[in-house]
Amino acid sequence: MGSIVAAARSGRLPHVGELAPAAGGSAHPSPDRTVDGMTAIDVKDLTKVYAQVRAVDRLTFSVRPGRVTGFLGPNGAGKSTTMRLVLGLDRPTSGTATIGGRPFTRLDEPLRQVGALLDAEAPHGSRTARAHLLALAASNRVPDRRVDEVLEQTGIASVASRRVKTFSLGMRQRLGIAAALLGDPQVLLLDEPSNGLDPEGIIWIRELMRGLAAENRTVLVSSHLMGETASFADHLIVLGKGRLLADTPTKDFIASRVKPRVRVRTTEPARLREVLLRHGHSPVESDEGRMLIDGVAIDTIGPLAAGEGIVLLELAAEEATLEQAYLDLTSGATEFSAPTPQEA
């Protein structure tokens, strides 16, 4: 299944850089590409204890193909540790982690099945980007031509023969993503992939992940930013202090935890207030003549005001609510938290 086909199916325009892999992107299909569930990531009772700290604590979840799964939690929640355990880099204290039913370390030529971005500092600074990828490709008998394809796809082809030490964090991040894509894998684990990317890069990585999921791949993406993750993830797995706090579709998470709130400003506050109360809403006065209305969406308030002929100067959904729901969920589970500053 080529990138362009999937891109068309998911209704997005392919990037110029994404046209290249379409020619050879499906050169190494995994044998079990189309079998749903075969390439899921399964974590069962996974526990990792470092010097009496339970970094990961009896964690059980599955990551399914065909959707982007956001892996959320505050710093120190155990996201990176879980990824290292799944990749066989760290040994679990107890429990298991498998990919397509097998432990990662038992996969043959794993780059062709699982791509991982763990650390933008991984390539040695004195190597060129191309040399770094060529060495990785060689170990798994991935043809050298794929190196040029992923360099194109990640937009760093023009700097491929520069040494990595001259790269910005964003360029290193793109190189790490290029390495993850090298074997055209069915499963991707990306640890904070948008770290260091500029706004354009963030949009690019978001579309890339959506496209990979649309090709029925398994995509697990960690982040500590709820708002950003909700913008691309179909499903959320939330950790706190190494424990599972939520494992739910993003839609459901928002519906169940985010109470919508609308902010309005009008030329006739008294009349709007009266209309709102009459319709069962409970407006609260805010600063500078604004009103906040809980539990209601802008598409209710807008028409209502229009129907009454009330002029609105401002009508907005309060944006912090999703982040707030996430903070509420993880507040008991933050490893490092500063005391709330006292109001002066």
Add this chain to the structure above:
Amino acid sequence: MSTAAVLRSEWIKIRTLRGAVWSLLAGFVLTVGFAVATNAAIGDSEADNADFDALHSVFIGLNLGQIAAIAFGTTAMSSEYQGGAIRASLTAVPNRSLFYAAKLTNVAGPALALGLVTTLVSFLGGSAFMGDAAPNLGDGNALRAVVGGAVYLALMALFAAGLTALLRSGVAVLSILIPFILVVSMVLGEASGSLADYLPDRAGQQVLYADPPGDLSPPAGLAVTALWAGAATLAGWWSLRRRDA
């Protein structure tokens, strides 16, 4: 996993690692340069001295060459312990023993190959100034020293690479080994016929003499150095297999 593919991958890593390539080239230049300069200065003036070992004199530069070999082995391995390189490597090759064996092969191979060129050119360059006292390559001792010297350099590179995998730091290994080679071993080495003969560098260097000064014969000396290198690489293997990456 294909062993040949992993070997090729590690070979690409070695030849694209500037520090490693420079270590090898610097080792060649310093060793040969020192051998030529020293023997050009001495010429055949020492030929009548009963203590003068003409064979060892042409390999005088290996005192520097061995440091380059150690730097090479250390750099090749420590590059995996900078940033998250080892994690990227092990997600490509999860079989840690295979990864480690391929890495060591690519340390020993280039060190041995360039070591042979280095000892041979040192021999030819150094002995060119000795006139009648010059050792002859057809002589068994001389050939043994040329080949044995290269083996010695490869073993020192492996010794350093193994220690680096154990300590997971190139800086730590270099700051232990270089003072050790330059100071401790040279000072202790004056007291021949002691335990100092069994130090990795003293033992292996027996092969460079026509008339070895220590207790060990040249083959036995190389075997002792090989034991040190073997112990270090086994310790490194144990560390890599057992610890979280």
